Amino acid sequence: MRYQHNGKDEYFDLSGRPLKKSFMRMPIEFARISSRFNPRRKHPVLGTVRAHKGVDYAAGTGTPIMAAGDARVSFVGWQNGYGRTVVLDHGNGTTTLYGHMSRFGKYKTGSRVSQGATIGYVGMTGLASGPHLHYEFRVKGVHRDPLTVTMPKPDPLTGAELARFRAATAPAMAQLKRVEGVRLAAR
Ligand SMILES: [Zn+2]
Incomplete structure (x- = not known):
């Protein structure tokens, strides 16, 4: 999901965790x-x-x-x-x-x-x-060693920011579910 965060377009998974x-x-x-x-x-x-x-x-x-x-x-x-x-x-x-x-x-x-x-x-x-x-x-x-150190995961969205993310991505989520439903029905 693309979502504007801190003034920039960033990509998140469906749970609000940054993909970068x-x-x-x-x-x-x-x-x-x-x-x-x-x-x-x-x-x-x-x-x-x-x-x-x-x-x-x-x-x-x-x-x-x-x-x-x-x-x-x-x-x-x-x-x-x-x-x-x-x-x-x-x-x-x-x-x-x-x-x-x-x-x-x-x-x-x-x-x-x-x-x-x-x-x-x-x-x-x-x-x-x-x-x-x-x-x-x-x-x-x-x-x-920068080449081998285990990099920490980026922080997921929380609180009010997560609520905004859910609201902003709700239409796309609903569309995904519809597509999924059509595919299941077609089987
Ligand atoms: Zn050096």
Whole structure:
């Protein structure tokens, strides 16, 4: 069912649960994995062994970087090693970090962003041997591998919003039931 939610058309199942994924494992297009999550990795610039706490996606400078999920922007600025960095707070203790950006999107600390919004562009600021996105996924402060972490399910509609969804989708539901009835009768 298509239903307008927070000013956008979104898709829900019949019980009011969003069909979209809550997070993107790869918040960038036209990129390839150049370094995986690895607790003991030799750093390509420093040459020392230290944990790689995220996934690197190699891409051309200027490639847009997307918000992995709906969030509030909790940091926009420079972080040692990661250069131009954005951190998003998705609620329920989940945060994501995006490093080495060449420049930022239009969002400031405190802004709300929707999944897929451009929060910055690929670059190689900080300690980077080439243009790439360094992407981290943290649950309650603990780094998790974005490629394998079990993503939380998106919250279903509740309360008044669920009642509105039911009212708005009632005609389509009735039509589905009619079609179903015709098919059963034809058997
Ligand atoms: Zn990295």
